[in-house]
Amino acid sequence: TQLLEQSPQFLSIQEGENLTVYCNSSSVFSSLQWYRQEPGEGPVLLVTVVTGGEVKKLKRLTFQFGDARKDSSLHITAAQPGDTGLYLCAGEQWAGKSTFGDGTTLTVKP
């Protein structure tokens, strides 16, 4: 059973466009993380959200945690080729157990 559903699975856009990636679940998480992974490397943490309704901004990236702590979104403004990569959301159910979504492969064309 897939606890975290990410959409879209693939996204190819032109430089300068905006995009939103969604991470949805029927389960409640104590915290949710977003990671970015490049080929041949491990995922790197972008942000952690903990409080329902929380919004965090990281330069052109905006992260939101749903009020019920079951879903999250990642919005990128004016995407750049350097944003290309695999974006993963991960929900922490309890200490030591994080479940990952299948990821969104983002390609930003110059």
Next chain:
Amino acid sequence: KAGVTQTPRYLIKTRGQQVTLSCSPISGHRSVSWYQQTPGQGLQFLFEYFSETQRNKGNFPGRFSGRQFSNSRSEMNVSTLELGDSALYLCASSLGQLTGANVLTFGAGSRLTVL
């Protein structure tokens, strides 16, 4: 501050063999988690060790096992390798605390190819 180190980075095995992968966590991190990443299945949780004890376990067969040493370094072993075991095996360390968010810091992974 050194990151999470995984060895080896790449390895090739044949069906039926066994393999051992190693992970050195960030200093001070007591939790080590292992994940299998494949194109079709994404990141699948294998198990997590905390203070030398397996605290969480995913839905993998008994051929997959692990252990953690007193210095928090961890190893995972896969016996009787199958073609489907070809994957990137990722190790992640964290504080493993019961309250508050546990942020995972990943290593670069061990790429296993089974022929």
